[in-house]
Amino acid sequence: MSSIEELKRTCSQVRRDIVRMVHAVNSGHPGGSLGCTEFFVALYFKQLRLNPENWNMDGKGEDLFFLSNGHISPVWYSVLSRRGFFPVAEMATFRKLNSRLQGHPTTHEGLPGVRIASGSLGQGLSVALGAAQAKKLNNDKTLVYTLHGDGELQEGQIWEAAMYAAHCKVDNIISTIDVNGQQIDGPTEKVMSLGNLRAKWEAFGWEVLEMNGNEMASVLATLEMATSRTGQGKPIMILMTTSMGKGVDFMEGTHKWHGVAPNDEELAKALGQLEETMGDY
């Protein structure tokens, strides 16, 4: 469908959307959004089997994506609108009164592409596993994808879900963790270290893959490999290394931009580093 070069150009526009959205309302979460841009673009412009024109909640015959760390809504909203789920112009309503683009994603306002509210962390994996079980009951061979933050793994419910997935052989799910090593109060290593994530997930019975989340080629190849490993009795986990704030030099690699918006000057500086490739909203 899209070449790597085209996908990279899409990433540049998505990053522009992210910083412009959070700047406009002086709130939101740019850091994690920027870090996960390649992943979202790869999913929505290459990997997922989607039907944005006739979006419906059940999504039978489509791949489903669940965002568990809902605070990185800006990257999701940008990709959903750029992929045709809703008008690009609607990004201007992000976090404003009467908007479908709530601070954290919800189904309450009927935004196409979103199937569950997320924001309170740790819940998305359980929901995705339920949806994956429904696909099995429906004999629907499409897949379920999820994304989680690494800090989110500190929530106990994640491990309830991890145990369930292996026990019940939910092998039609591909989960990804954004391993950026940062959380609100600082580096995960200082706040609450996560230990050996590969060993932890393998011990819970998952097939574990790793990728560089900011290298489009690595993301595409790993998602492809993950797909080929579905249907073999094990849930699949991709540990995705990213740099928080990727693409905007002064935001990169720090937790400082987790939930802080750029001011006018910072916005101009950020946009100067990101080519407008698809037209700003």
Added chain:
Amino acid sequence: MLDFQITGSNDTRSGFGEGLAELGRTNPKVVALCADLIGSLKMDAFKKEFPDRFFQVGIAEANMMGLAAGLTIGGYIPFTGTFANFSTGRVYDQIRQSIAYSDKNVKICASHAGLTLGEDGATHQILEDIGMMNMMPNMTVINPCDFNQTKAATIAIASHHGPVYLRFGRPKVQTFTAADQKFEIGKAWHIHEGKDVSIFATGHLVWKAVAAAKALENEGISVDLINIHTIKPLDVEAVVRSAQKTGAVVTAEEHQINGGLGSVIAQTLSRHCPTPIEFVGVNDSFGESATPDQLMKKYGLEVENVYAAAKAVVGRKVGV
């Protein structure tokens, strides 16, 4: 009518179990999840007949609520089963975000509610669950009174789109409602017409309220007795009409007065028809270990408590 024919002595949880099994046979979209309490919840029959639609999740209630939310995506109607404590307090945020706010068609089925769980004690005797679920936007809250009504309610909620909290209990209680009743969500059951005092009762307290009403009628106090099996949405019209008629109200529930049926009725009447009210319920305390009968007596949830509350509130009537 207060002279009911008692047709059996059954636990309300068995009504749930029978209703669920019947749903399994009539509705292929119904699935069930249980957190390691299949026997206690009487889910054995459904599990045996429909193993592909039954999900054992282990002792992991938070995960169970999320799984149930996810199963609705794809068209299923999940019924979750565990104790009332683990169905509400333990998973409030999972219900709030993944089910109620996300408008997922999940039926949260909760057994062993209230003091009548008995000897296990206060850790398991939740008395705040109605309050929590009533406060939750988009939630329907149902607390049936006997085996037949619980079975009918279980079947009825499958046809209602949206999250439902269905509360029932552990002990055997008199079965007195009709086996073929039609359960209408949100429509109060007017058990007996009277003019001196209204008694609004829910769950296990309904049968006790019937007994209290008989004693009151024998003394010439005419009782308007209403079974509030659906606490949310409340049948406001039935409640207000009754209070306007009698001018004196008693609420009766196996739950905290704070936040429970008593609060709901008081709030409704203060708005539409301010009326003296007496509350039968647990008064801001935890329970403890003992037999169900001992606990109902100690915490003031017996026939005599409903009777005394009715006498007291009649004495408080304006203009009497």
